Every structure is written in C-alpha cells, then in structure tokens.
Amino acid sequence: DTGVSQNPRHKITKRGQNVTFRCDPISEHNRLYWYRQTLGQGPEFLTYFQNEAQLEKSRLLSDRFSAERPKGSFSTLEIQRTEQGDSAMYLCASSLAQTSGGGFAKNIQYFGAGTRLSVL
Amino acid sequence: SQQGEEDPQALSIQEGENATMNCSYKTSINNLQWYRQNSGRGLVHLILIRSNEREKHSGRLRVTLDTSKKSSSLLITASRAADTASYFCATVATDSWGKLQFGAGTQVVVTP
Numbered sequence: 001d002t003g004v005s006q007n008p009r010h011k012i013t014k015r016g017q018n019v020t021f022r023c024d025p026i027s028e029h030n031r032l033y034w035y036r037q038t039l040g041q042g043p044e045f046l047t048y049f050q051n052e053a054q055l056e057k058s059r060l061l062s063d064r065f066s067a068e069r070p071k072g073s074f075s076t077l078e079i080q081r082t083e084q085g086d087s088a089m090y091l092c093a094s095s096l097a098q099t100s101g102g103g104f105a106k107n108i109q110y111f112g113a114g115t116r117l118s119v120l
Numbered sequence: 121s122q123q124g125e126e127d128p129q130a131l132s133i134q135e136g137e138n139a140t141m142n143c144s145y146k147t148s149i150n151n152l153q154w155y156r157q158n159s160g161r162g163l164v165h166l167i168l169i170r171s172n173e174r175e176k177h178s179g180r181l182r183v184t185l186d187t188s189k190k191s192s193s194l195l196i197t198a199s200r201a202a203d204t205a206s207y208f209c210a211t212v213a214t215d216s217w218g219k220l221q222f223g224a225g226t227q228v229v230v231t232p
Contacts, residue, residue, distance in 0.1 A: 033220075040225075042210075042224050043163070044222070048219060093162075093163075107212050113161055113162045114160075114161070116160075
C-alpha cells in the first residue's frame with residue numbers, strides 16, 4: 001500500500017495524558033499536512049511541512065500541540081495534557097508541491113484514514 | 121474556522137437522479153477543489169478548478185466556479201448508491217498555497 005498511513009487508527013485516553021500520532025506520507029511527496037475534523041464539520045487546518053520545515057501553523061494549534069517531521073519523511077503530532085475538547089479525528093495528508101502553467105498551484109492532497117482520538 | 125458554507129447540508133436522492141450541491145467561500149482563491157469522504161474515512165480528491173476557469177468536467181462530475189460571487193457548484197449526474205458520502209469543497213487562497221480551507225460539507229444519500 002503506497003498511500004498515506006496513520007497510526008494508531010483509534011486512541012482512547014484520559015484527560016491530562018499525552019498522546020502522539022504518526023503519519024507516513026506517500027514517499028515522493030515533499031509536503032505533509034495535519035488537519036482536525038469534528039463530527040459534522042469539514043477538516044480544519046492545523047499545520048504543514050515542506051520537507052522538514054514547518055511552514056505554517058494555525059492558531060488552532062495551541063502550545064499543547066507540537067508537530068515534527070525530523071527527516072522530511074514521517075511526521076508526529078503530539079498533544080500534551082489532553083482535554084475533552086481535543087476529541088476529534090486527526091487527519092494527515094501529503095502532496096507534491098507543484099505549480100502548473102500561469103502560476104496556479106497544483107496542490108492535490110492525499111489523505112490518510114485518520115486517527116480518532118477520544119479523551120475521557 | 122471554516123472557509124465558507126455548503127448548501128444543502130444534506131441531500132437524499134434516488135439512484136439515477138442528479139445531485140447538485142453548492143459552496144460559497146470568503147477569500148480570493150488560487151483554485152477550488154472538491155473532496156469526498158465516506159463515513160469515518162479519509163478524504164478523496166475529486167476535481168480541481170482554477171480561479172481562471174468557469175467549468176470543468178470529470179466523468180459524471182461537473183464543477184462550476186463563479187469568482188465574482190465566490191461560489192462553486194458540484195453536479196453528480198446519474199447518481200449511484202456508491203456515491204453516498206459527504207462532499208466538501210476546499211479552497212487554496214491566493215496568499216497561502218500550502219493549506220486547504222474546507223467548507224462544512226454536504227451529506228449525500230443515494231437510495232437504490
């Protein structure tokens with residue numbers, strides 16, 4: 001399977017615990033994204049990397065959240081001192097950053113199946 | 121926060137009928153994309169339309185874009201039960217090519 005892989009698929013934790021999720025992108029993709037999705041809503045952008053550099057972070061990403069992509073391949077998203085409001089599906093996506101003619105972005109993102117976090 | 125709104129929030133049709141959903145957005149965009157999500161799964165890219173394009177087709181999908189109204193529509197023709205899913209529009213802003221900003225989605229149910 002050469003798609004985006006996320007682990008674990010499900011995580012149940014108690015409030016105050018730390019959790020870490022992993023994302024393995026499509027191997028030739030240089031960009032990796034994290035999104036959060038709550039029930040009945042569209043995904044909300046959290047952060048993205050180009051190779052190992054973290055280029056943008058949403059203000060949704062509080063200081064309890066940290067993401068890394070140390071070697072420009074897989075990425076981890078850690079949530080410290082989890083709160084019940086952190087319960088959501090965490091989605092990872094990857095893409096190959098390209099521009100098509102005329103300066104248009106060609107930013108098709110390929111998503112993993114997500115990690116569903118439940119904070120009790 | 122969500123980029124915009126999608127209309128309707130839910131749509132129930134029978135196989136063979138067409139399904140139309142609309143998306144509005146707020147910022148200037150480089151392109152707009154539509155994604156599909158089956159229940160509890162990741163999203164799958166369907167189609168991309170550039171800001172200088174007005175209409176695009178892919179198989180049974182037809183997308184229109186009106187940048188003056190900041191709106192787009194997705195038409196699925198001759199729907200099938202397998203089209204049952206949530207459909208999201210997502211925009212790439214002119215000043216931020218890195219991220220997608222999604223709407224809240226339209227939940228489509230196609231009954232045999």
